[in-house]
Amino acid sequence: MAKKPILTTTAGNPIADNQNSLTAGPRGPLLLQDYQLIEKLAHQNRERIPERTVHAKGWGALGDLVITADISKYTKAKALQKGARTSMLARFSTVAGELGAADAERDVRGFALKFYTEDGNWDLVGNNTPVFFVRDPYKFADFIHTQKRHPRTNMRSPTAMWDFWSLSPESLHQVTILMSDRGLPISPMHMNGYGSHTYSMVNARNERVWVKFHFKTEQGHRHYTNAEASEVVGKNRESFQEALFGAIEKGKFPRWKLQIQVMPEKNAGKHWYNPFDLTKVWPHGDYPPIDVGYFELNKNPENYFQEIELAAFSPSNVVPGISWSPDKMLQARIFSYADAHRYRLGTHYEHLPVNAARCPVHAYHKDGPMRFFPAETGNVDAYYEPNSFNGAVQDERYKEPPMEISSEAADRYNHRDGNDDYRQPGDLFRLMSRESRERLFNNYADAMAGVPVEIIKRQVAHCYKADPAYGEGLAARMGLSARIHSSPVAV
Known part of the structure; x- marks a missing residue:
C-alpha cells in the first residue's frame, strides 16, 4: 500500500488533528x-x-x-x-x-x-x-x-x-x-x-x-x-x-x-x-x-x-x-x-x-460594495467610536450574565471519546412500527445502490450497535448475513 501524504494547510503547514476543533x-x-x-x-x-x-x-x-x-x-x-x-x-x-x-x-x-x-x-x-x-x-x-x-x-x-x-x-x-x-x-x-x-x-x-x-x-x-x-x-x-x-x-x-x-x-x-x-x-x-x-x-x-x-x-x-x-x-x-x-x-x-x-x-460599518445607505452612527462626523460627536454608544443594560466555561486546558479533544452515539438512534428505531422499519431498510438499500460492500458492512455494524434488529434487518436487506455479536455482517 502506498504511503499516505501528510495533510497540510493551504500554506503547506502539517495538520496534527483534522477531526476536532x-x-x-x-x-x-x-x-x-x-x-x-x-x-x-x-x-x-x-x-x-x-x-x-x-x-x-x-x-x-x-x-x-x-x-x-x-x-x-x-x-x-x-x-x-x-x-x-x-x-x-x-x-x-x-x-x-x-x-x-x-x-x-x-x-x-x-x-x-x-x-x-x-x-x-x-x-x-x-x-x-x-x-x-x-x-x-x-x-x-x-x-x-x-x-x-x-x-x-x-x-x-x-x-x-x-x-x-x-x-x-x-x-x-x-x-x-x-x-x-x-x-x-x-x-x-x-x-x-x-x-x-x-x-x-x-x-x-x-x-x-x-x-x-x-x-x-x-x-x-x-x-x-x-x-x-x-x-x-x-x-x-x-x-x-x-x-x-x-x-x-x-x-x-x-x-x-x-x-x-x-x-x-x-x-x-x-x-x-x-x-x-x-x-x-x-x-x-x-x-x-x-x-x-x-x-x-x-x-x-x-x-x-x-x-x-x-x-x-x-x-x-x-x-x-x-x-x-x-x-x-x-x-x-x-x-x-x-x-x-x-x-x-x-x-x-x-x-x-x-x-x-x-x-x-446604528452601526459603524463603513464603505465597501453596496454602500447605498446613509451613515447610521447618529452623526456624519461620528464615523468611529468612541467619539465626541454624539455618535451611537454602547448600553450596558443589554449585557448578558457571564457564562461559566470549562477551566480545562485548551486542546483538540476527541469528540468521540466516551460519547454514546448509538443509544438515541436505537431508541428511535425501537419506536418504529414493523412497516416503518421495512421502509427504513428499503430506503437504505435505494440510497446504498452501487456502494462498495466494505462500506455497507461498516454502516451495518453501526446500526447493529444501536439495536441488533436494526443491524440484522439492514444486513438482510443488503444481501448480507448478520451474526449476533458486536462485529456483525459477513458476505
Whole structure:
C-alpha cells in the first residue's frame, strides 16, 4: 500500500488533528485561534457561486409569530412575551440539491425563520430534524463535500456519502431519521421544524436557562415513499413550491406550534448526554416541551428573488433575552453564515429590504460594495467610536450574565471519546412500527445502490450497535448475513 501524504494547510503547514476543533475543555466553547477551523469554514463559503453553498433550492413565505403563553420567567425577549405578534419570513429548503434540483428528493430540509422584532432581527436557522450529522464544525465542510458532485464524474456519489457516514458514528442518529419516513415529506407544511442547537434564554433578572426550539406542524405529518417521490419528480420538479404557494393563495394558511424545552443552567453536566451536542436530543422525559404559541404563513412574496432568494439568515442575529450556548456547531455557524452572506450577496447584505431590521439601526460599518445607505452612527462626523460627536454608544443594560466555561486546558479533544452515539438512534428505531422499519431498510438499500460492500458492512455494524434488529434487518436487506455479536455482517 502506498504511503499516505501528510495533510497540510493551504500554506503547506502539517495538520496534527483534522477531526476536532480547538476548545476550552471538551464541551467548549471554541477558540478563535483555531485558524484551520476558520479557514475551512470560510473556504467552504466561497466554493460555489452564485447560489447558496448548501440549501440552494428553497421555498418561502411571510407571516406572523403569535405568543399565547407566559414564559417571562425564562426570557425577557419582547417577541416572546404573551400577546406579542411579530412579522416574520420563513424559508424551507433541501440541503444537498442545487438551485435546479427536484423538490421531492430524500434529504434533510432547512427550516429558516426571520423575525422582525422591535429589538432587531432574530434569526432561527434550523432543519426539519432535531439533530445533525456531525457535532464538531471541523467536519462540516468535509460532510458537505460528500453531498456535492464528485470532482471527476461531476455526479452525486453515494459511495462518498456512505463512506463518510460509516466512518462517522455520530451521524447515525441523523441518518436514521433521513432514511425513515420523515426523510421525505410531501411538502413544507407537513414537516416539523427545529432550532436543533441548544440556545439560551435570559430573563429580566439576568438569569440564564438552556433552551431547545421546536416547531410542530399543525397540518400533520405526510411523507412519500421513494417510489411515490419518483413519480412526482417525473411530473413536477417544483412540487414543494407549488404546494406552499398554492395553499397560501387559496387562503389555507399553514401553522406550526412553537414549543420549547428548558434546562436549568446548572443541569448541563448532569446527564449521560452532552446537552450542547448537535447529534443528541434532550429526552422529553427529562425536559417536557412547553407550548409557547404558533406561527402562521399567510402571504406569498410579491417577488421571489427579492424576498426569498436574497433572504439571508444567520444564528448571529439574536435579540435581548435570546442568546447562544457552548454548542460547537452553533458557535461556528455564528461566524460562517454571516460570512457566507457577505460573499454571496455583498458587504452590506443586511440593508437589502428583506434583511433590513424594522427598528432603528446604528452601526459603524463603513464603505465597501453596496454602500447605498446613509451613515447610521447618529452623526456624519461620528464615523468611529468612541467619539465626541454624539455618535451611537454602547448600553450596558443589554449585557448578558457571564457564562461559566470549562477551566480545562485548551486542546483538540476527541469528540468521540466516551460519547454514546448509538443509544438515541436505537431508541428511535425501537419506536418504529414493523412497516416503518421495512421502509427504513428499503430506503437504505435505494440510497446504498452501487456502494462498495466494505462500506455497507461498516454502516451495518453501526446500526447493529444501536439495536441488533436494526443491524440484522439492514444486513438482510443488503444481501448480507448478520451474526449476533458486536462485529456483525459477513458476505
